Amino acid sequence: MTGPIQLNERIVLYDIIRGFALCGIFLVNIPSMLGSDWIFGKPMYEGSDLVVRTLFDLFIQTKFYTIFSLLFGIGFSIFLERSYARGDSASRYVRRIVILFLFGLAHLAIWSGDILHTYAMWGLLLPLFYGLSNRAILTWAWSLLIGSFLLFYGSSVLMEWTTGYFNPGYPFPTAYNAGFGAWFDYRLDVEIFSAISNSLLVGIEIFCLFLFGLYIGRERKLLTWTLQGLTRTAIICSVLALPFFGVILWHRYGGGDYYWTNLAAVLISGKLLATTYVCLFTVAVRKGLTFRPLQALGRMALTNYLTHTLVVVLPVIALGYYGRLSLTEGLFLSIAILIAQTFFSMWWLKSHRYGPFEKLWRIGTYGIQKKVS
Structure with a gap:
């Protein structure tokens, strides 16, 4: 099959890419969930941990929240299109967003890395852009993407090279290993408000990705773009990412301590490689590959995403084990959990149309649907 794919196959494509993105997001998140890569610190990596951290920066870090955000924009473009076609008011969309925000809160x-509340906060703006022309949407998206990069990264990189400025890191949160009471007090006093405030800043980049997704979903780009065009785009983005890979390798192995320069390289290569991943999976699906395990993970992405925190963070805090596993150990643990989630998702979907949290989200959005006999 090399032509535009049909409606049922289109949904499968998005599920596959979403499942793939979920795997990458968990690999990125688990170091901070375990404390093996203290998110605000500057750990010194050695041996296998250095290899793992480098591979994360090259192929995983920033790549998968980019894909997830694009899919969010695509999904809500479909939701808005169907809602407007039915003549629904904006209240149903707002209700859906509010429920997502409550999930996020x-x-x-439990964990400061939540992205759902950020999605909900910025997702409220999407209907304001839905009626714009494609050109206007892309203008906004590119402007926000470039502007946010220059504001948050470009200025820091410039300062780093001119004044030697770098990120000193913050002390390890010992309260994480002092029981649930001390842990939660620390989160209330320090982390939760900071996370919400941070959402107002990092959300600018997230929202520009929503807009790209809105455009892709509205134009059915992944579904109608030629295979030659998809393949060519994947190759071009991969080649453009190579110089930034060089910066990352230089930072990790060249002896230089350029924290913000490395972050900028990771961010730019993330956008390029995310595009490559999406294009390659689209080509593969349109050629007939099914990726059933990824389909199952993607159909239950919300449930699996939330479950990551429940099965990792809470046991780690209960056992006082925060910061005691290496980056390499965290990698193998995350792979084992993803394999278990894959089998569970495939089993669950044999008798259910939606995952547990997806079902709750749907009921909150549409209400309980009566079966027609």
Whole structure:
């Protein structure tokens, strides 16, 4: 199959890419969940941990939240299109966003890396852009992407090279190994408010990715773009990422301590490689590959994403084990959990149309649907 894919196959394509993105997001998140890569610190990596950290920076870091955000924009473009076609008011969309925000707040109470509340906060703006022309949407998206990069990264890189400025890091949160009471007090006093405030800043980049997704979903780009065009784009983005890979390798192995320069290289290569991943998976699916394990993970992405925190963070805090596993050990643990989630998702979907949290989200959005006999 090399032509535009049909409606049922289109949904499968998005599920596959979402499942793939979920795997990458968990690999990125688990170091901070375990404390093996203290998110605000500057750990010194050695041996296998150095290899793992480098591979993360090259192929995983920033690549997968980019894909997830694009898919969010695509998904909500479909939701808005169907809602407007039915003549629904904006209240249903707002209700869907509010429920997502509540999921995010509950998740944020446990772990500061939650992205759902950020998606909800910025997702409220999407209907304001839905009626714009494609050109206007892309203009906004590119302007926000370039502007946010220059504001948050370009200025820091410039300062780093001119004044020697770098990120000194913050002390390890010992309260994480002092029981649930001390841990939660620390989160209330320090982390939760900071995470919400940070969402107002990092959300600018997230929102520009929503807009790209809105454009892709509205134009059915992944579904109608030629295989030659997809393949060519994947090759070009991969080649353009190579110089930034060089910066990352130089930072890790060349002896230079250029924290913000490395972050900028990771961010730019992330956008390029995310595009490569999406294009390659689209080509593969349109050629007939099914990726059933990724389909299952993607169909239950919300459930699996939230479950990551429940099965990792809470046991780590309960056992006082935060910061005691290496980056390499965290990698193998995350792979084992993803394999278990894959089998569970495939089993669950044999008798259910939606995952548990997806079902709750759907009921909150549409209400309980009566079966027609």
